[in-house]
Each structure stands twice: as C-alpha cells, then as structure tokens.
Amino acid sequence: MRRLTQFFGTLFGMAVLGCAALAGWALWTGGLFDGAVAKDLRGSSVHVAPGIDIDEAAAERIIGNRRLTVAFLEPGTDLRDVCDGTEGATRGTVLLPLSPGEEDYDSYPCTRTTEDIGEGVVIETIIGRGIDQFLDRPLEALKLVAVNYDQLVKAELVPDGARTVTPSLPRYLIAAAAIGAVLVGATIIYLAARRAGRLAAARKERRDSAHDARSALGAAAAVLAQQIIELDGVYARLRRRVNAGTATEDQRSFVTRYRSLVTDYTELLGELSTMDEGRARHLRGRVENLTDKGRRLARLAERATAR
Structure with missing residues (x-):
C-alpha cells in the first residue's frame, strides 16, 4: 500500500490516474453500460428486438439521415423504461419506441430535440399519428412516421438537418492526449537523437x-x-x-x-x-x-x- 501511495504521488503516477479516470469517463459516456436498445440507437436509427420480423436495412433506408430514432420492441415491453434508458444514445433526436398490441401499437414518444414542454407535447402527439392502421405492416408504419417527422420539420418544431453521431467529450480528450503523447514522444526522440548525434560527433572529434x-x-x-x-x-x-x-x-x-x-x-x-x-x-x-x-x-x- 505504501508503495502504491508513493507511486501515485509521483508525476507519472498522477498521469496514470488521470488517464485511468479519463478512460473510465469515456467508457461511461460512450455507452459501456447501455442496454441493447441504447447500444443500437447510439449509432443507428432503428432498433429491432429479437422476434420482431422487420427488414432492418429497409427501415434504415426509410428514415435516412433524419433526426429520428425508432425502436420496434416485443409486446409488453415497458416503453417508458426504454425512453429513460436511451437518453444519452438518442440525444438530439425524436425517439419513438413501438410495441405491437392486439389492435394497435403501444408507443411512448420521447422528444430529445427541444427543452420546451409545449413543443415536446406537440411533437410526441404528431410523430406516431396514424400508424395503428399498419399494425401488420411495420415498414408502412415507419414511412408514415417519416412523413409526420417531415411535417414537424416544416412547422419548425423539429430542427432541420441530418443527425450527426459525435463522440463524447472524453473521447476527444483521449484523442487529444494521444496526439499530445505522440508529439511529446516525437519531440523527446528528436531531442534524444540530437543529443546522441552531438555526443557521437564529440566522440569522433576526440578520437580524431x-x-x-x-x-x-x-x-x-x-x-x-x-x-x-x-x-x-x-x-x-x-x-x-x-x-x-x-x-x-x-x-x-x-x-x-x-x-x-x-x-x-x-x-x-x-x-x-x-x-x-x-x-x-x-x-x-x-x-x-x-x-x-x-x-x-x-x-x-x-x-x-x-x-
């Protein structure tokens, strides 16, 4: 224990602690503990649960690059938990979790594009409107969701533009640290090489x-x-x-x-x-x-x- 205390008391030890904390932060914000839905929606627009018969690639093409994420889930899934558990993964999008019922879809829309409560209610009301008639044709329902989304964009309730998946801040910091380490390492190697060259030249001069x-x-x-x-x-x-x-x-x-x-x-x-x-x-x-x-x-x- 004393050796560990002495080690982490050094500049190198503190750097190791900082890198470890930064890596942990990056893993946390990067979705290390995400559930299956959040992991899919962090880099994709559609999540299809096992047992749901949907062409996921076709669903992705329908949504395109809209700021829209849709999760097709098994019947009886707690959609509110899905909404709460995907907040980080679907930030900046309109999330529509769907679960097929006996006669219509169960849905729990989540708006992540605005902080205004009134706008959020309107968005959540419109985004899934009319999809119940396509209970047995989920791709058609998804096309209608895309149309509803476009209407929200025209009404300026949802920001226009494509969805961008950006790395979390810790990843930028780790990348910056890596670049910094490369630059510092290259500088050290350069200076060491220059010093070695000077020493070699001095030795040669002494030998001569x-x-x-x-x-x-x-x-x-x-x-x-x-x-x-x-x-x-x-x-x-x-x-x-x-x-x-x-x-x-x-x-x-x-x-x-x-x-x-x-x-x-x-x-x-x-x-x-x-x-x-x-x-x-x-x-x-x-x-x-x-x-x-x-x-x-x-x-x-x-x-x-x-x-």
Whole structure:
C-alpha cells in the first residue's frame, strides 16, 4: 500500500490516474453500460428486438439521415423504461419506441430535440399519428412516421438537418492526449537523437584528435630515435677514451648525458606502448624535451670530437 501511495504521488503516477479516470469517463459516456436498445440507437436509427420480423436495412433506408430514432420492441415491453434508458444514445433526436398490441401499437414518444414542454407535447402527439392502421405492416408504419417527422420539420418544431453521431467529450480528450503523447514522444526522440548525434560527433572529434595526437607523437618519437642512433656512434668512440682515461671534460660530459638520454628514452618507450588518449599531450611534451636534449647533445658532440 505504501508503495502504491508513493507511486501515485509521483508525476507519472498522477498521469496514470488521470488517464485511468479519463478512460473510465469515456467508457461511461460512450455507452459501456447501455442496454441493447441504447447500444443500437447510439449509432443507428432503428432498433429491432429479437422476434420482431422487420427488414432492418429497409427501415434504415426509410428514415435516412433524419433526426429520428425508432425502436420496434416485443409486446409488453415497458416503453417508458426504454425512453429513460436511451437518453444519452438518442440525444438530439425524436425517439419513438413501438410495441405491437392486439389492435394497435403501444408507443411512448420521447422528444430529445427541444427543452420546451409545449413543443415536446406537440411533437410526441404528431410523430406516431396514424400508424395503428399498419399494425401488420411495420415498414408502412415507419414511412408514415417519416412523413409526420417531415411535417414537424416544416412547422419548425423539429430542427432541420441530418443527425450527426459525435463522440463524447472524453473521447476527444483521449484523442487529444494521444496526439499530445505522440508529439511529446516525437519531440523527446528528436531531442534524444540530437543529443546522441552531438555526443557521437564529440566522440569522433576526440578520437580524431587523439589519433592526430598519437600520429604527431609517433613522428616526434621517430625524430628522437634518429637523433639517438646518430649519436650512438659518437658515444661508442668517446666511451673508449673515457675508459682509457684520455677523455676531455666535454667528452666525459657527452658520455654521461648520452646515457641519461637513452635511459629517459627507454622509459618513454614503455609509456608510449601503454599510452591512452589523455596522456598523448603530456608525452608529446616529454618527447620534445628529450629532442631538445638530443640537439644540445649533438652540439656538444661536435665540440667533443673537434679536439
């Protein structure tokens, strides 16, 4: 229970609750608990109860797009309950529930096109007038109902125009929420894709930069190695003089500094083999420093071998 409370206390949990409430409202107003008559008349103009022999398609064609709904029900049906139970489904229409009796139709007209009581009484009186003579021919009775309806339209008691079946407000809200979710989702995906693209570009730039740094470092290390190779021959000659005790001060200094340079270069090679991107610039500085030492050592070698 505590976890549920914590969950619904979050923004996402409140959104889930809102969507659930909206969905429940949509189901309620959309006719989830409608009876058989209301379910039929919510999207159709005619309801024919089981056991009533009527061509429903022909009946639909007779009514057409009039704001008229007719329910052909079994004998003995409580027509008042039918009227009360179809209020939402037949809103904006004139409803005529009919139940065949022994000599005439039982009817309970319901006017859903006006709030005026007087107009409603007139409409309910006229809409079913004369149909009892067609008790055994329900389609003919329906044609007469359509004629009565047209007379009411001409008398401006019933609004002219076709019946429109519109979704309930919650369905519009759900549709709007769905569109909003798509737009928000698309925006999030777009922003995430842009961010991913920027990160990928940044990584590529870093890789390219690191590759360039490694290439430059490798070239600098090759220059340093060439310096050491060129100085190695001088070192071999001067080392013999140092060992013989005939070397000058510059020659002894060259031998000592050359050994130091080689030692530093050997350590540098170990670091170059395990180098990562972050150490490339640092190692480049060390290589340049050793290269400068090599140049100074080369000048010292010229002085040492000139004597």
